Amino acid sequence: MANYYDTRIECLTNSELLKFIDPQKIIKSTWSKFDFSISDELIFESRNCTMHEDILLLSKKFPREIFLVRYCDSPEYEESLTECYRYEDGKCKFIGYEPKYTFNDHDHIIKVLGEEVTHKLWKRIRRYLIRLDQTKESILDGELNCDILENHYDECVTSSVTIHAEFENYKLSVDKTRNSELILHGYHRNSESEDWEEILFESKKEEDKSSNVGKDQKNEQVIDELNIDNYEDLPS
Numbered sequence: 001m002a003n004y005y006d007t008r009i010e011c012l013t014n015s016e017l018l019k020f021i022d023p024q025k026i027i028k029s030t031w032s033k034f035d036f037s038i039s040d041e042l043i044f045e046s047r048n049c050t051m052h053e054d055i056l057l058l059s060k061k062f063p064r065e066i067f068l069v070r071y072c073d074s075p076e077y078e079e080s081l082t083e084c085y086r087y088e089d090g091k092c093k094f095i096g097y098e099p100k101y102t103f104n105d106h107d108h109i110i111k112v113l114g115e116e117v118t119h120k121l122w123k124r125i126r127r128y129l130i131r132l133d134q135t136k137e138s139i140l141d142g143e144l145n146c147d148i149l150e151n152h153y154d155e156c157v158t159s160s161v162t163i164h165a166e167f168e169n170y171k172l173s174v175d176k177t178r179n180s181e182l183i184l185h186g187y188h189r190n191s192e193s194e195d196w197e198e199i200l201f202e203s204k205k206e207e208d209k210s211s212n213v214g215k216d217q218k219n220e221q222v223i224d225e226l227n228i229d230n231y232e233d234l235p236s
Contacts, residue, residue, distance in 0.1 A: 007032070007044040007051045008070040009058075015040040017065060029053045039119035052085075052092070060090035072100050084134065096134040099180035109186030112199045113170045118186075121165040121172035128163050129176070171196055 009026075011017045023034035023042050031047040032054065044051055050071045059067055067087040084095040110118045161176040169189040174182050186199040 003048055004073070005046045005050045006035075006072050007046060007055075008041055009044070009051075009055065010041040010068050011062075012066045012068050014065055017062065018042050026054055026058055027051070028057050039116055041119070055087050056090055056092060059087040059092075063089040068095075070098070098130065098133050101129075101180050101182050104183050106184040106186070108201050109172070109184060109199050112188060113172070113186055117167055117170050118172065121167055121170070124165040125163045125172065125174050129174075132161065132176075133179075 009018065018037075018040055023037070023044070026042070027034070027044070030049055030051050030053060032044050032051050033046075035043045035045050037043065051069075052071075055067060055069055059065070065088075069085045069087060070082050071085070072082040082098040082100050084098055086093045086095055106118075113121070162173060163176070164171060164173045166172075169191075171187040171189075173185040173187065175185070176182055187196040188199060189195070190197050
């Protein structure tokens with residue numbers, strides 16, 4: 001049975017470089033295919049081995065650039081780790097392991113923020129996640145656990161981390177509730193009140209509207225009852 005790997009490539013020194021390179025031309029010696037791109041990041045799927053040899057050649061072709069590359073097993077292996085490498089001048093250096101993050105459905109956030117802004121904010125948040133999670137040890141406490149401060153249930157105490165990133169009138173918030181589980185929230189600034197308003201699912205919006213309608217009807221009923229009571233108390 002063949003093993004499949006996901007490869008994510010980004011250029012740290014020139015964020016525009018990969019936008020002008022045909023992804024198919026990066027594949028030279030591996031059984032790989034280009035899946036999609038997100039802003040300045042390219043995502044590939046490989047069979048039987050990672051794209052290490054291909055990226056070495058890419059790094060030799062652009063010796064002045066620094067590439068950050070993440071390798072992880074295919075999606076069905078949810079508990080696996082992501083291996084991070086730095087490529088420069090045809091040489092490769094292992095940086096460390098990261099959790100293979102899972103996300104809640106956030107298409108409604110991308111729809112409002114846009115792909116470019118969402119990715120810009122996510123990259124800033126990921127810098128903090130790297131500081132929190134990245135380690136050169138693949139196994140801690142017998143688990144695939146990158147954060148040595150997390151999942152230690154001493155005295156029944158659990159913890160979570162929230163990270164925010166803002167750009168103009170948009171904000172992305174990530175709750176890290178478990179070692180690899182991330183919950184994304186998107187916000188846009190109200191132009192009149194300057195307050196942040198959360199971007200909700202359409203179904204959630206309808207629920208909130210129904211809830212508000214129910215509250216308004218109840219309030220109207222209470223007011224009517226008060227008016228009736230006050231009317232009855234008036235002298236004849």
